[in-house]
Amino acid sequence: MERILEQAPRFFSSGNMALLLEAAGLTLAMTATGCLIGFFLAFILVYLRQTPGLWAMPLRWICITYVEVFRRIPFIVVIYLVLFFIQAVTPDASLFTIAVIAICLYAVAYTADIIRGGIESVPRTQVEAAEAMNLSRLQTTLTIVLPQAWPVIVPPAIAFAVSFIKDTALVSQVGVFELTFRGKELNNQGYSGILVFGTIALCYFLISFPLSLLGQHLEKRLATPRGQRRARKIRRT
Template sequence: MLDRLINEIPRFFQYYTILLLWQAMATTLGMAVIGCTMGFAFGFVLVCLRQLTGWVFLPVRIVTIVYVDLFRRVPFLVILYLVLFFIQAVNPNASLLSIAVIGICILSIAYTAEIIRAGFESVPRQQIEAATVMNFNRLQILRSVIIPQAWPVILPPAFAYMVGFIKDTALVSQIGVLELTSAGKILNNRGFSALLVFGTILVLYFVLSYPLSRLGAFAEARLAPPRNR
């Protein structure tokens, strides 16, 4: 068994394999970056919409709450299949990669919105009252008081989420996007040892994700005091 492994290694680490893995890793990273960026942008908008008061905005508030709560109760795999078949029904020519990215964004918006909301809610009510009695409007309160005080609370779980998110993208291998996991399946099908292939892929995921989780731990330690400058 071990002999076979050792025999395979030179054949495995050849130009072609390395190129495939490199491209796959770039795709994985790219999807994670797009997903997180979109997640934070739209998640932030969603949370801000949720802060609107008055009955006029009740439907808006309900939509944001329902979106965030429902999509966090459906497995990513199911979301992916839904997006796949829905988009293929609308536009049969849509690329698999774009479908995967849309699925990723739907998921990440829901989860990041929840992280951002928890951060916003960690700001004491009295801080908001103090601003209110000085005639700050809601936007000014958000900008001057809530966001500066919330981001140290948001950042550590946000990093943890991003780390998790790189791993979540592994599931898009199921709808046929060529990223790290599918590269592993391809190489395994070519006859390379599963131990060698999936072991390598595991290490590559680790290489992507570990620095980010260290950064998250560092951010958490740095931001532990309640204040930020």
């Protein structure tokens, strides 16, 4: 404790705080960019996976295989696979780009199942009614299915992004200057590990907690009237 109290004034200097703030911004940027791109690509993957017809069976199997494989590979392994592959193709690629690509690959696999669950929660009769009105499959998906699936998709998707903020610490293993990497640097400069990583833990909390609140807010806003009445009834009891 005496060591922590002695080092605290030097540790919380403007230079160190600027360094941690920059690292926190990089962590948030990686997560937001990777998850948003991955979320968009997951929509495409789910759309292709649900393509009807015998001719599309190989396509459906490719999509299913991708999801099943990447859901069972540790994220750190995905990072190294992307690192070695990208460096073999384009040696000048930045570590930030490599990290974002790895996050995208991982996010696609996990959010694809979230999106598929949301789409399949829409009653089949809605799709049949759209088909009876001669709407195309894409029109049905965009105008009929997705607006009803959003309340099911958004809350777990945001929960995944919040949990993934913590997993971005693994990209420090390949030299990305995010929060955990900067924490290691400060610890190597002689600062107490409790002081350094206690501050890093607080930074992760300050990044993820507002996103959790956003998820709860969107869950309430997107809830159906029936679900809102049920929630009020539960609170009263």
